[in-house]
Amino acid sequence: MHDDEPEAAVLRLGHRPGRDDRMTTHVGLTARALGADRVWFPDNAGQSLETVADITDRFGGPFEADLTDSPKALLREWDGRVVHLTMYGERVQDVETEIRRAHRDDGEPVLIVVGSEKVPFDVYELADWNVGVTNQPHSEVAGLAVFLDRLFEGEELEAEWEDADRRVVPMETGKRVESPDETGTEASDDG
Amino acid sequence: MHDDEPEAAVLRLGHRPGRDDRMTTHVGLTARALGADRVWFPDNAGQSLETVADITDRFGGPFEADLTDSPKALLREWDGRVVHLTMYGERVQDVETEIRRAHRDDGEPVLIVVGSEKVPFDVYELADWNVGVTNQPHSEVAGLAVFLDRLFEGEELEAEWEDADRRVVPMETGKRVESPDETGTEASDDG
Numbered sequence: 001m002h003d004d005e006p007e008a009a010v011l012r013l014g015h016r017p018g019r020d021d022r023m024t025t026h027v028g029l030t031a032r033a034l035g036a037d038r039v040w041f042p043d044n045a046g047q048s049l050e051t052v053a054d055i056t057d058r059f060g061g062p063f064e065a066d067l068t069d070s071p072k073a074l075l076r077e078w079d080g081r082v083v084h085l086t087m088y089g090e091r092v093q094d095v096e097t098e099i100r101r102a103h104r105d106d107g108e109p110v111l112i113v114v115g116s117e118k119v120p121f122d123v124y125e126l127a128d129w130n131v132g133v134t135n136q137p138h139s140e141v142a143g144l145a146v147f148l149d150r151l152f153e154g155e156e157l158e159a160e161w162e163d164a165d166r167r168v169v170p171m172e173t174g175k176r177v178e179s180p181d182e183t184g185t186e187a188s189d190d191g
Numbered sequence: 192m193h194d195d196e197p198e199a200a201v202l203r204l205g206h207r208p209g210r211d212d213r214m215t216t217h218v219g220l221t222a223r224a225l226g227a228d229r230v231w232f233p234d235n236a237g238q239s240l241e242t243v244a245d246i247t248d249r250f251g252g253p254f255e256a257d258l259t260d261s262p263k264a265l266l267r268e269w270d271g272r273v274v275h276l277t278m279y280g281e282r283v284q285d286v287e288t289e290i291r292r293a294h295r296d297d298g299e300p301v302l303i304v305v306g307s308e309k310v311p312f313d314v315y316e317l318a319d320w321n322v323g324v325t326n327q328p329h330s331e332v333a334g335l336a337v338f339l340d341r342l343f344e345g346e347e348l349e350a351e352w353e354d355a356d357r358r359v360v361p362m363e364t365g366k367r368v369e370s371p372d373e374t375g376t377e378a379s380d381d382g
Contacts, residue, residue, distance in 0.1 A: 022214060026330035033329035034337075055328055088359055088366040093348050124364050133336075134348060135359035137246055138224035139217035142336035145324075146225075149337050157284050157325060168279055168326035173315050175279040 006080070007109040008151065009038045010144065013071055013123065014116035015045040026141045027114050028052035028065055034148040035156025036112070038064035042071060060161030072122075080109030081128045085143045086119065089130030096150050099129060103151065112147065114140045197271070198300040199342065200229045201335065204262055204314065205307035206236040217332045218305050219243035219256055225339035226347025227303070229255035233262060251352030263313075271300030272319045276334045277310065280321030287341050290320060294342065303338065305331045 010031040015024050024041060025048040031039045032052065041048050045067065052065040068074050075082060081102050102108045113123060124130055133143040148156060161167070169176040201222040206215050215232060216239040222230045223243065232239050236258065243256040259265050266273060272293050293299045304314060315321055324334040339347060352358070360367040 019213075022210075023217075026214075026332065029327075029329040030333040033325045033327040034333065059327055088362060090361050090363055091348065093345060094361075121365075124366075127364075130362070130364060132359070132361055134224045134350075135361055136220075136224040136250055136352075138220040139332050139336070141217065141330050141332040142221040142225065145330070145333035145336045146340050149340065154284060157282065159325075161327075168323070170281050170285075170323055170326055171279060171321070172281060173318075173321060174312075175315075 006103060006107045007038070008036045008103065008112065008148075009040070009109070010036045010112045010114060011040045011068075011071055011074060012042065012045070012114050012116070013119060015042040015048075016116065017044050017047075020045075020116055021047055023116065023141065024048040025051045027144060029055060030141055030145050031148070032056060032063040032065075034145055035152045035159060036148060037062070038066070040066050040068045040071065040074060043067040043069045058165045059167075060164030062162060075111065075113065075123065075126055078109070078111045080111060082111045082113060082126060083147070084113040084115075084119070084123055084127035084130045085133065085140065085147060086115065086124070086130050087132050087135050087137055088124075089132040091135070092131050092133045092147060092150060095129055095131055099131075100151060100153070110151070112144065114144050116140070197294060197298045198229070199227045199294065199303065199339075200231070200300070201227045201303045201305060202231045202259075202262055202265060203233065203236070203305050203307070204310060206233040206239075207307065208235050208238075211236075211307055212238055214307065214332060215239040216242045218335060220246060221332055221336050222339070223247060223254040223256075225336055226343045226350060227339060228253070229257070231257050231259045231262065231265060234258040234260045249356045250358075251355030253353060266302065266304065266314065266317055269300070269302045271302060273302045273304060273317060274338070275304040275306075275310070275314055275318035275321045276324065276331065276338060277306065277315070277321050278323050278326050278328055279315075280323040282326070283322050283324045283338060283341060286320055286322055290322075291342060291344070301342070303335065305335050307331070
């Protein structure tokens with residue numbers, strides 16, 4: 001997670017344009033907001049890439065988003081550990097300590113693989129850990145979020161964002177968005 | 192979270208049929224998988240309701256999914272505390288202890304409100320807490336997932352499911368789905 005920590009990257013595997021656009025975008029935005037350093041999307045997910053790049057421009061980084069035309073090669077050649085999130089995997093509460101130890105103590109980069117529909121069997125075999133955030137069907141975005149929050153033990157929530165045009169100021173009630181350089185407040189049109 | 196705990200319910204506010212179908216469905220499935228007792232969807236989200244009910248039939252409960260034609264009335268008349276998840280709210284790490292105390296120690300039911308696009312201002316005012324899982328734009332599904340995992344302090348991952356037709360057996364590699372009554376294994380066609 002940034003600075004002196006080994007890399008944590010997210011690979012979105014599989015994307016059906018149209019149907020998966022928002023899920024793929026949310027995988028990317030969740031990766032960014034919850035402490036990953038970068039995301040790779042399949043090369044037919046250019047729209048998701050644009051959205052994530054635009055959010056990074058406005059709300060800050062560091063965060064890299066890229067397309068890949070060979071996710072399998074990326075996976076095979078990854079110089080570090082691979083975690084595949086799947087409802088069929090080992091329980092996250094049983095393996096998170098071991099994964100954290102590899103990542104934070106042993107300094108190994110971690111690639112977190114998030115599938116869409118059917119994930120080919122060799123991904124299960126290539127992964128160092130197949131991990132279930134519950135063994136129930138729910139959402140790859142939810143699974144990624146809980147996994148990152150546990151991998152970083154909540155420290156990702158304290159991140160400082162660089163080169164942001166705007167910063168949301170936490171409030172009990174209402175919305176407040178500031179420019180980091182100024183004391184000015186702007187109205188927001190976000191939901 | 193089930194049994195002797197006060198209720199935790201999720202209210203999905205706003206739904207645009209077509210565009211929001213999968214996000215709304217994932218809000219419901221995440222609520223179920225991560226320990227909430229029920230979800231309400233807007234009454235134009237019947238398709239999401241069907242999917243969540245079908246998953247509950249197959250993978251077990253208890254979990255209730257319903258439509259509401261008056262989410263605002265439900266919110267106003269809720270007999271307990273209201274948490275509204277929003278990127279403009281107070282930082283989850285700053286308020287989670289207080290919310291957990293109200294819910295688990297004082298036994299107050301909690302209604303967790305998850306918006307889609309623009310949330311009306313009176314929702315911010317009706318909420319006991321406006322809570323940001325980061326003050327970054329990402330995903331309402333991710334925010335809900337991290338919030339529930341923190342509210343229940345991971346205990347939701349140990350849930351036992353009742354009346355399930357099938358149960359996924361956590362595995363290091365591969366997929367295994369069993370019928371809870373038998374020792375038989377069936378092939379899965381889930382992704």
